[in-house]
Amino acid sequence: MTREVQAVDGGGPVRVLLADDEAVLRRGLRLLLEGGGTIRVVAEAGDGDELLAAVRTHRVDVALVDVQMPGKDGLSALRELTALPGAPVAAVLTTFDLDDYVTDALRFGAHGFLLKDADPDVLVRAVHDLAAGGAVLDPRITARLLPRLRSASDCAREAELVQALSARERQVLQLLAGGRSNADIGCRLGLTEATVKSYVSTVLSKLGAQNRVQAALIAQRVAGVGDRW
The missing domain is CATH 3.40.50.2300 (Response regulator)
Known part of the structure; x- marks a missing residue:
């Protein structure tokens, strides 16, 4: 959950x-x-x-x-x-x-x-x-x-999950992985905070992450913060 x-x-x-x-x-x-x-x-x-x-x-x-x-x-x-x-x-x-x-x-x-x-x-x-x-x-x-978590997880599967996200969801994930709050993400992407919250919840669900930190680590394992998928 x-x-x-x-x-x-x-x-x-x-x-x-x-x-x-x-x-x-x-x-x-x-x-x-x-x-x-x-x-x-x-x-x-x-x-x-x-x-x-x-x-x-x-x-x-x-x-x-x-x-x-x-x-x-x-x-x-x-x-x-x-x-x-x-x-x-x-x-x-x-x-x-x-x-x-x-x-x-x-x-x-x-x-x-x-x-x-x-x-x-x-x-x-x-x-x-x-x-x-x-x-x-x-x-x-x-x-x-990261090295420990990378060796203990199925990186290929995580990459597939990230690739399956929509373009907007990947943008949200990149900013989330950089520690940005919902309000900051909204300002950067021209979205309301409520819309960002909905995107974040969807991203967490699709990645199987319990919270933002887990999603951020998945993003870093797959591509590194700031990189594009």
Whole structure:
């Protein structure tokens, strides 16, 4: 079953939940994200149980989740989180040595992969992109994941699925793979946001992708972001 992300309205700051067992890191991320006044950290969690409890008691747009936490870890929490009605968009906040966890997080419905040492501006922009319905893939993580995912998947079949898309659907897929939100795709293609949302849902269904991140990785495996099919 595919799950298209609902974009956040522009009526206020993006509401973020930080889930990481390191309090110092959470404090630093809070200061970084809230510095511009467009993001507000509404809750913090030190483990998976606290994360799920916070989502049930706070209105959250984006959850940044570490995978290694005591008790219920981030992956277990992520699997439960993405199954909740009206769940926030979840992005994994990870480090290079957690590639296996990132692969699992993708299967569990993560819409973004961010590195803890990313430039502050990159993290802030990523949160806004996620809230707007985009997918966020740090190029360093993508470069490490693609060879493994390529060897584990039927690339020929994926190429056939992409080729079977209409010309417009392939345009949408290319922009989606570049992390563009529905609104941005609409501006670039001269379509309404509602029409783009319909195209995205159709593309996810035809590719057998559960979310935008999976579709983006398929696009990159088949041809690379920015190439034409």
